Amino acid sequence: MRIAMVAPLAEAVPPKFYGGTERVVSWITEELVRQGHDVTLFASGDSETSAKLAACHPEGLRLLGYRDHTAGHLAMLHHVHRRAHEFDIIHFHIDLLQYPMFEDLYHKTLTTMHGRLDVPDFMPVYKTFTGMPLVSISDNQREPMPEDSNWLATIHHGLPKENCPYYPESKGGYLAFLGRISPEKRPDRAIEMAKRSGIPLKIAAKVDKADQDYWDDVIEPMIHHPLIEYIGEINEEQKKDFLGNALALAFPIDWPEPFGLVMIEAMSAGTPVIAFRNGSVPEVIKDGVGGFVVDTMDEAVEACIKAKDLSRAGVRQHFESQFTAEVMVNKYVAAYEQLLASRGNVVDLPTAGSFSPQYGEVNGSPRPSINVAALPA
Template sequence: MRILYVAYPLHHVSDASAGGAEQMLWTLEREMHLRGHETTVAACAGSRVNGRLFSTGDIPTQSDTFEERNREHHAAIRSLLASESFDLIHDKSGSFFASAADVAVPILATAHLPRSFYPGVNWHVLGHNINVNCVSATQAHTFADVPNLVGWVQNGIAIDRFKFREQKDDYLLWLGRICEEKAPHLAIEAAKRSGNRLILAGQVYPFTYHEAYFAREIQPRLDDQITFIDSPTFDEKLDLLSRASALLIPSQVDETSSLVAMEAMACGTPVITWRRGALPEIVADGVTGYIVDSLEAMVSAISDVSRIRPEACRARVEQHFSASRMAADYAAVYQRVLGRSIGEAA
């Protein structure tokens, strides 16, 4: 099968990507390439993929240039489609599908974000060539009325790339995209109240409100106890995850999934998370970490984290969140999408 993967236009696709959608694209494309499919990834120049990279342009050097860059991204993809044929387009950009009703190729659009994060999309008038999937049962429930919904596929990770480590160091970890809804400021507060060292690691995306949040809420609070690692490499991320005593996820939005929670558990590291969205589908409360409803409960859970067995964390990921399982599930969805397309053409 010839598959075109469409990435988010502002960031590289690589195993070191800060965004979950970019990480998931990298992992899924790797699995499909290994299964013998001919994969092309439309993404920013400098991305690292396993099949072929089709560069749609450079990452912008200025903030707040999404609309301009997105137009360039879409134009490049349409140029590619005019010169080459594909069996399927898997859109993980969050935007291409919304203006692609005229594209003569079946499209699977993965909704990585909560439904409220797509204010400009009318899910009830999508083109017949466009199919939608979610990434968790919780998220799929909120998309249940969408006519083109073809189901949901739980995310997965390449477990073999995450080293299990039973012995942990004496620091907490927050890892991801630096923005207010991901709430690293609450991770800082939990670390301060519990008296623990905290490492924040991630990337500030090129939006003024993200940069302002970092300057206002994070940077002034960095000190010997609270440290920040900007845009860690995959090896740096792996080292941080495997040695942390716990990963904190104080997210203030209804998360549709959490790759970083899967990655931490694969390393044997417990996860302490807010009870938001699909996070309870991933973290087994009292087994692979703790699910909490307040900052006070997060602080209390930090003191109990030594009760979580690292082996149980790893076992849950091996059982539920492998990349091979995810790829098999997507292969089935791809066939469903292609079958639907053939049926409509007839």
């Protein structure tokens, strides 16, 4: 299949720092290419991919200090629409802007919803443009959406098997908290789990400006304890040892998490997850196999003790059977095929405008890297 992957422009694909959506887009793209599909990735120019790269901005907008990414995304979508006749499938990973612009092409487009869907501000779009084919990343994520939303499938995230190597035993014997310091992530619960169980806790997390007061007033006073170690933000390489050597990952969330990549990253390493029952948690963690799903602090403390006896090989097997990039992409390909099969006799006509060879097209075939940001309007 000829597939266009349309990524957010906030970060490179894959991201150099924070950027869960861009990381997932990279895993999907690379696995599609590995499986033999012809993929064009619309993303920032500092992205790295084995697909054809259509560079829509020189660098990720967040690193350049852009606060509002709307203009960049509108320009990118304009170019995607002009090239729509080149693709069998156009797969969006941005929020809402494509809904009205691609209403004439819903028969070949789909959008993966990466964030929470219970934001009232977005509902007018969801209720107006109900024809856009959608993919949710958990069944729980769908619940706030209008009943007539056009859901194709729920496809859980997956990552490459080698991304976080399997650690057959925990060498550190600590609880790990990884991600972001914020009220909904509940690092205070992780600290209480450690103090009550007597198991050390290592916190590898960043503090956004929006959460600085929460850090200053609530969390920072709690970390001055011999069992608690605050490490700060870590990179992808550091993450492997951090998760792999942990006794368990503490995932004490208090919000409807749409998915939670860190859960499958931990399970990839063989590290069980102790998670509070919110959002996608019951879909991702098979209780007693991939970790423990808990409802109370007492249950969480008990799970910290039981984690020592849980089979890390079993945790890894749960990951391999459900959450690899190959499993994820096989489901996406099935969704693409379902969408194509429903097209009937729809015929794509070339869109207005054509690319000049000086911008990357030779005899009608795009070169592997095309700077669409430089194209004339």
